[in-house]
Amino acid sequence: MKNTILITGGTGFIGSHTAVELMQSGWRVIVLDNLCNSEPDVIERIAAIGASRPHFVAGDVRDAALLDQLFASHTITAVMHFAGLKSVGESWQQAAHYLDNNVGGTACLVAAMERAGVRRLVFSSSATVYGEPDTVPIAESAPLRTTNPYGRSKLLCEDMLRQLQAADPRWQVALLRYFNPVGAHASALIGEKPTGVPNNLMPYITQVAAGAHPYLRVFGNDYPTIDGTGVRDYIHVVDLAQGHLAALHYLLEEGRGITANLGTGSGVSVLQLVAAFTQATGVTIPLQILERRPGDVASCFAATEQAWEALRWRAQLSLQAMCADAWRWECSRAAAGASHG
Numbered sequence: 001m002k003n004t005i006l007i008t009g010g011t012g013f014i015g016s017h018t019a020v021e022l023m024q025s026g027w028r029v030i031v032l033d034n035l036c037n038s039e040p041d042v043i044e045r046i047a048a049i050g051a052s053r054p055h056f057v058a059g060d061v062r063d064a065a066l067l068d069q070l071f072a073s074h075t076i077t078a079v080m081h082f083a084g085l086k087s088v089g090e091s092w093q094q095a096a097h098y099l100d101n102n103v104g105g106t107a108c109l110v111a112a113m114e115r116a117g118v119r120r121l122v123f124s125s126s127a128t129v130y131g132e133p134d135t136v137p138i139a140e141s142a143p144l145r146t147t148n149p150y151g152r153s154k155l156l157c158e159d160m161l162r163q164l165q166a167a168d169p170r171w172q173v174a175l176l177r178y179f180n181p182v183g184a185h186a187s188a189l190i191g192e193k194p195t196g197v198p199n200n201l202m203p204y205i206t207q208v209a210a211g212a213h214p215y216l217r218v219f220g221n222d223y224p225t226i227d228g229t230g231v232r233d234y235i236h237v238v239d240l241a242q243g244h245l246a247a248l249h250y251l252l253e254e255g256r257g258i259t260a261n262l263g264t265g266s267g268v269s270v271l272q273l274v275a276a277f278t279q280a281t282g283v284t285i286p287l288q289i290l291e292r293r294p295g296d297v298a299s300c301f302a303a304t305e306q307a308w309e310a311l312r313w314r315a316q317l318s319l320q321a322m323c324a325d326a327w328r329w330e331c332s333r334a335a336a337g338a339s340h341g
């Protein structure tokens, strides 16, 4: 039996999929989550997919005493830190809360890890740290800048973690910059649970397909892109989860940190995603073209060489699989009587 990984935010969308992949590779998993954006039944669902049940601790990453107790009672090989707030719009309304939760939470976690002598960390960063990119595909060496408080909170965490490694080489941190995670586990037991009306494209499409909204609002068709609509790098959440295992192996084998984009490297427009969804599911999505959404960039997709050369990881799952799995998850939620708020 391998050792134990502590996953903060492990009942959330990406953390839960990563827990499954880790446990299926033989790792023991402890999930720490304060359930501010997830449900405790996710633990049973992870257990239903994976080989065993993760150990669940309901609590906050800002609770130093709880973290000390966790590190004292388990031998933890590394921490994967997903716990954070992620809504760009909400971050404008609650800027102090985003700083406290995302930056304060990371600082509290890192301090506890230092006290415990656990210095391997995989951190959930975002392509948002590239702001409006000068060129695409975006390499890890591109300038870092942000356009909203959420993005700033991620960049502040990255800065803190870079500083930590520079000051003490015993720290090994993987800064993973996710592009646009979508899809769900093929079992349809876990997936994304947006609260209220989703801001993101894929959950909005699946809700239109399920009849919760009459049409998809396409935010702008006058961008300098293939068909005028915004281009993004959609990546299946299971591929993303496997990227975390690759990063963990890198830390263990190389003994030093890494910064890597996790994306497919392919840019897909809004209309292309809608067409792929219809092809994968047979469901037609009515559209309405609206003005551009403030703050949106035309095109954002990853350079993937670094992830391949350093981590030997690349995304495998197709756009079809992303759409089919997102739709299967939406249908299973509807069958379970989930409300679309």
Ligand code: NAD
Pocket (backbone or CB within 6 Å): 008, 009, 010, 011, 012, 013, 014, 015, 032, 033, 034, 035, 036, 037, 038, 059, 060, 061, 062, 081, 082, 083, 084, 085, 086, 101, 105, 124, 125, 126, 127, 178, 179, 180, 181
């Ligand atoms: P999510 O909201 O589904 O999961 C985050 C989990 O963290 C939730 O279960 C929530 O309850 C928990 N949490 C939040 N604050 C906490 C705290 N202080 N203590 C303990 N638990 C706490 O989000 P996700 O999509 O799984 O994202 C995971 C991470 O990846 C986040 O840090 C997010 O910023 C980052 N990220 C997400 C995306 C995306 O599009 N989903 C893109 C780039 C980066």
Ligand code: UFG
Pocket (backbone or CB within 6 Å): 086, 087, 088, 126, 127, 128, 151, 178, 179, 180, 199, 200, 201, 202, 204, 216, 217, 218, 219, 220, 229, 230, 231, 232, 270, 293, 296
């Ligand atoms: N879009 C629509 N209609 C919708 C929703 C989105 O046309 O109802 C368009 C957007 O204008 C954009 C594309 O679909 O062109 C993707 O939008 P998303 O909101 O799904 O994703 P973003 O790339 O805008 O943002 C995501 C995360 C942010 C993160 C950013 C960069 O939501 O938190 O990726 O990583 F900062």
